[in-house]
Amino acid sequence: MVSRVIPVDPFDLVIFGGTGDLARRKILPGLFRRFCAGQMPDDARIIGAARSDMDDAGYRDMVRKAIVEFAGKLACEDGTMNGFLDKLHYVPIDARGEAGWADLAKLVRGDVIRAYYFSVGPGLFGDLAERLTKHGLTDDTVRIVVEKPFGRDLASAKALNRDLAAHFDESQIYRIDHYLGKETVQNLMAVRFGNMLFEPLWNSQYIDHIQITVAETVGVGGRGGYYDKSGAMRDMVQNHLMQLLCLIAMEPPSKFDPDAVRDEKLKVIRALDPVDHHHIVRGQYGAGPDGADYRTDAENPRSFTESFIAMRLHISNWRWAGTPFYLRTGKRMKARSSEITVVFKDAPHSIFDAEAGRHRNMLSIQLQPNEGMTLDVTIKEPGPGGMRLVDVPLDMTFADALGPDAEEVPDAYERLIMDVIRGNQTLFMRGDEVEAAWAWTDPVIAEWEARNDVPKPYDPGSTGPDDALMLMHRDGRRWRDIRT
Ligand code: BG6
Numbered sequence: 001m002v003s004r005v006i007p008v009d010p011f012d013l014v015i016f017g018g019t020g021d022l023a024r025r026k027i028l029p030g031l032f033r034r035f036c037a038g039q040m041p042d043d044a045r046i047i048g049a050a051r052s053d054m055d056d057a058g059y060r061d062m063v064r065k066a067i068v069e070f071a072g073k074l075a076c077e078d079g080t081m082n083g084f085l086d087k088l089h090y091v092p093i094d095a096r097g098e099a100g101w102a103d104l105a106k107l108v109r110g111d112v113i114r115a116y117y118f119s120v121g122p123g124l125f126g127d128l129a130e131r132l133t134k135h136g137l138t139d140d141t142v143r144i145v146v147e148k149p150f151g152r153d154l155a156s157a158k159a160l161n162r163d164l165a166a167h168f169d170e171s172q173i174y175r176i177d178h179y180l181g182k183e184t185v186q187n188l189m190a191v192r193f194g195n196m197l198f199e200p201l202w203n204s205q206y207i208d209h210i211q212i213t214v215a216e217t218v219g220v221g222g223r224g225g226y227y228d229k230s231g232a233m234r235d236m237v238q239n240h241l242m243q244l245l246c247l248i249a250m251e252p253p254s255k256f257d258p259d260a261v262r263d264e265k266l267k268v269i270r271a272l273d274p275v276d277h278h279h280i281v282r283g284q285y286g287a288g289p290d291g292a293d294y295r296t297d298a299e300n301p302r303s304f305t306e307s308f309i310a311m312r313l314h315i316s317n318w319r320w321a322g323t324p325f326y327l328r329t330g331k332r333m334k335a336r337s338s339e340i341t342v343v344f345k346d347a348p349h350s351i352f353d354a355e356a357g358r359h360r361n362m363l364s365i366q367l368q369p370n371e372g373m374t375l376d377v378t379i380k381e382p383g384p385g386g387m388r389l390v391d392v393p394l395d396m397t398f399a400d401a402l403g404p405d406a407e408e409v410p411d412a413y414e415r416l417i418m419d420v421i422r423g424n425q426t427l428f429m430r431g432d433e434v435e436a437a438w439a440w441t442d443p444v445i446a447e448w449e450a451r452n453d454v455p456k457p458y459d460p461g462s463t464g465p466d467d468a469l470m471l472m473h474r475d476g477r478r479w480r481d482i483r484t
Pocket residue numbers: 148178216235
């Protein structure tokens with residue numbers, strides 16, 4: 001397959017927090033892979049900025065080690081590492097003081113694309129924005145990249161939006177939700193709006209319900225301090241699962257354009273009904289074979305934070321009235337698997353006798369790992385002995401379907417950073433979207449805080465608390481098995 005990688009225009013990308021965990025694990029290895037793919041122009045520059053006192057050589061050394069550790073399988077020729085490292089510079093900087101800003105101002109060029117990645121805690125967003133402006137490092141062409149958590153409730157998200165809006169226009173702000181950069185997540189739009197097959201059936205007349213599962217095997221060890229103040233609702237549902245829900249449920253945008261897509265997603269969030277607490281199950285993992293339970297991992301023996309959540313949602317609009325959406329996500333579950341399953345209704349009338357059984361079409365979109373789609377179709381069970389029906393999957397694992405020559409799928413961060421440089425905001429959250437998601441999330445959290453809700457324990461390596469199974473069983477439905 002001929003590579004379709006087109007180099008982006010020359011740029012200076014400044015990474016505030018350039019020595020931090022995210023920079024080392026994701027941002028810099030991602031940039032390296034884009035360099036290897038030939039997407040980076042000769043005069044691109046990446047400038048790390050952080051508190052540590054270091055020079056360019058020290059930074060290059062740190063980045064080299066990060067790449068070796070985190071860049072995974074590379075399509076890079078031997079010796080290209082140095083070509084990438086030559087693009088790196090480093091400036092020690094004080095985000096809350098004046099040290100280092102004059103040096104940064106000398107380094108950053110005014111005649112190329114300028115992007116500033118705030119890979120720091122949200123408490124520093126305002127300080128950075130202010131100093132960038134003060135030191136003449138901005139104009140209306142620069143781009144700002146910010147990470148989640150974007151606030152922990154509506155009030156704090158609004159405050160962050162205000163801090164940024166004081167210095168930048170919304171068209172300059174790129175709020176990352178890395179789920180939007182995943183290949184198969186974008187495929188949701190391709191499948192829905194690139195095919196005639198699905199859209200006519202994509203409504204409550206034909207769809208019984210939709211399930212979204214994001215299951216992880218990792219626990220919260222190592223980041224318990226952050227996680228224990230967030231929980232699955234803030235860490236996963238308000239952002240990643242909400243984005244998946246939007247892409248599955250939104251109306252077709254008139255074009256694949258940033259605001260057309262984001263307008264439609266926003267309408268979904270605004271049409272969400274408040275969730276009744278009877279339709280929510282919160283869970284917390286207990287001790288596994290290694291002896292570690294959530295409270296040990298989170299270093300909080302009295303924690304009531306949820307590491308699992310399952311819920312039933314309704315979207316109040318013409319398309320979805322009557323079709324429930326079941327969402328579930330958790331840590332230390334039986335397998336790492338993110339999947340969306342669309343379960344269609346029974347055929348209105350069966351011409352077969354009762355022995356043929358009850359059958360339903362089901363479209364499952366596997367987001368990770370093993371990206372692909374299966375469509376369960378009912379056929380006659382082969383062989384003599386009358387008409388027996390069986391459901392078989394039309395299986396399209398993308399790696400098989402696209403063959404060994406398919407281009408390697410870029411990691412979410414690679415794609416998103418290149419979109420920043422290209423100036424394409426389609427896969428980034430707009431300020432009003434984030435606020436709408438918090439406006440829906442806040443009352444849910446407030447309700448269980450007011451009731452001192454205690455999460456249900458579940459075994460590590462399981463599918464979550466039994467109550468989550470009951471949530472479905474009560475409605476005469478069941479979760480699709482979590483599989484890899
Ligand atoms: C992050 C959450 O945003 O997403 C983590 O903070 C979670 O808790 C992670 O583990 C999941 O991302 P992925 O890409 O591994 O599914």
